[in-house]
């Protein structure tokens with residue numbers, strides 16, 4: 001395969017090699033350098049050849065990784081910058097384009113889509129995202145909490161099915177509690193909620209519960225939470241949101 005771009009920004013899916021797109025797979029095989037978060041490099045280690053260079057770093061080092069990837073691509077290397085899920089969903093695609101644009105760097109870029117956590121979680125839950133939905137990150141590290149609250153309220157009021165990313169960490173415990181409170185003001189306590197941890201990875205856990213019963217302590221940073229809309233229901237071990245078909 002001929003690589004005709006300098007930098008490939010690749011979503012590697014939720015964490016299982018078989019969830020990576022064929023295009024991502026091919027490009028990862030061909031590039032000179034792979035740049036990514038340690039844990040995600042670990043997910044694709046089987047794909048990495050001996051002649052490929054690796055650059056990995058830890059959490060909160062996103063800007064450093066983007067700088068490194070862009071620098072190597074500008075030097076003439078074929079580079080893959082990887083993100084979990086999809087690189088354009090709270091991933092590396094945004095900061096990479098911002099850096100290239102701000103510094104007027106002339107490299108060519110291709111983004112290769114990946115399966116985002118919301119879609120992987122929805123698939124194991126049944127069909128919860130069958131109608132209009134919102135995705136909200138509860139992390140207030142880069143976004144003020146007041147703004148997140150405003151979006152939670154708007155999504156809850158407008159009856160969007162709502163997927164929560166970055167829902168709760170050891171240092172950020174109050175956000176999910178507050179989100180639950182906001183949703184309870186606008187939606188029935190029986191609204192179905194799916195909690196999916198480590199989807200597509202070893203130790204995957206799936207829990208189906210309701211808004212009022214949602215156990216906050218079961219949720220961490222490896223978890224995606226999906227709150228149904230006012231028509232969503234639970235049947236056996238699945239969450240289903242009707243599309244509106246006469247069935």
Ligand code: SAH
Pocket residue numbers: 014015083084085086087088089090091115116117118121164165166167196197198199200201220221222223224225
């Ligand atoms: N770019 C990623 C999202 C990064 S934000 C994507 O498209 O999936 C990180 C958040 O995504 C986590 O806090 C969690 O809420 C969710 N997430 C990522 N991988 C996950 C997985 N394997 N299982 C469950 N949730 C996951």
